[in-house]
Amino acid sequence: MGSMEEPPAVKSEKVFNKWDYPMFIVLTSLSFVSTLYFVWQWISFQDWKYYPVTFSVLSLLLVTKLSNTQARWFSLPFMRRPKPLIALRHWKLGVVTTVVPSAESLEMLEETIKALIALDYPHDSWILDEGDDTRIKVLCTKYGAHHFSRKAMSRYQTADGLFQSGSKHGNYNAWLHEIGFERYEIITAFDPDHVPNAAFITNVLGYFEDPKIGYVQAAQCYYNQKASFIARGAAEETYEYYSCTQMAAYAIGHPIVVGCHNTHRVKALKQVGGFAPHDADDLLITLFYRARGWQGVYVPQILARGLVPVDWHGYLTQQLRWARSVIDVRFRINSILGRDLPFKESVLGYIHGLLYLQHSITTFLSILLLSFMLATGIAPRVISFSMLPKLGALVFALQLCAFFRQRFYLDWHSEAGLHWRAYLLRYAKWPYTLLALLDVFLRRRSPYALTRKVGHKSQRALLLWPHLAVATLIGTTWAIGMVYGRMVNPVLHILAGLIVLGSTALVLTEQCVFPDPYDRALIPFKER
16 A cells, blocks of 8 residues: 655745855955954943943943844845745635724725635635624625624623733634634634735645644735835834845744734644734734744735834834733743743743844933933043044945845835835834833733824824933933033034934924825725
8 A cells, every 4th residue: 555645845945046145245244344343443442441331331232233233134044935835625714804993994994805805715705893883794795705793792702811802813713713713724814904915815825735834924015105204114114024034034933923914724723722812912823833833934925915004193002012012922921821832932032022122222221321421521432533434334334234135125126225214213112112111011901902004183192202301301411511511522412413303303293294095096906
């Protein structure tokens, strides 16, 4: 008797081609020489003898920034992409999206429903309606989608946990327990603002022929990123992650589930208990999968596009929620997963949490250090005009490396550039990341909140008030130093002026009224 045929296994291929290696080596050498030269000049002033505290803090900030940059750089050669696999048999497939009709656009949902129905693989389309809205039922009937609502099901309305009321994971889990677990073998979940390409399913389904694969994740991209500089900056923040970082994570077997759209083997999803009961349900379910031995696949293709926040209120509230949930998972990883996760994974989780916080922490320390130097005049000699050309050479070398990295971006022609908006947004949100850390430390709980991605003039108090406080702090300490004749370093004068002007300008942008980005003309893949 012949042996049974082995099931197909997912195989990967290198992202680097043969010409990328020489360029990578050249740029690595350039950045190494530039860094070595800058550090040599940095220590040549011997400031550790005369200004031990300020110089130590400055050096710590420098090492942190350079270490983060180099870690991302040296991950590039490890990037892998999966080789395509074709689905060999018919899978029972459910395609699902959620909606909260009181908070989300029905016009937006209608476009998503049409795209779900048009997916080119036999499937059922489901709309999980938190409001049991008659208008949504009409849309479902019109286009041939199934409608589900847990509104009248008290057993699926809990204060927290698996069926948390008003939460996306609670909505999905109610449907899974009522319908999905029994009826389907594979499910694909979409946010209601994400419009898929008709070929989305055929590009992800084949990987499930490998019985070890529990989930498949495709790239997250946006179709409204030109709506405002905030939308563009928020999109710029994601380019490297959804191109390089996820491909490097896939290479070591750890691609992250992303909540905007993801595909799951129902057997694996049922084994981990459904969608994770947490604001960071996507990150947490990734850890649950790992703990149970399931593998994931990252498909570096733009197969769907969605909406990104267009104003400060939408962006900052989203970032605060994300930061609070990610930090909570990363720093409570052992209490959440118990002994299911290997020790190495626990350590990596803590490291990821620290990396997530590093920009906010270094920005906060930099502002405090600058304030101290302005008020006291105690500034290391390394802060001088003579160091600016060396710093410029280092920045130039690192920027060349960044341009090389952009070669691997999924939509290089529209995503390449200096990405100054992303830097502006990172500066804008640093206080909120620290606030998220404080919330986690104090165990303060916040209700589940949807991210608003359409713009309007907010009636809330200023969200960017921390930057008004920064401008006031720097301006006050600057004035104290000048009044008492302590602050004579011209570089510090320039830095203080830039921060006061920049922080004030940032606060003023909150008064801008941004347009509604939802434009039918921008919906991707519509021509199909």
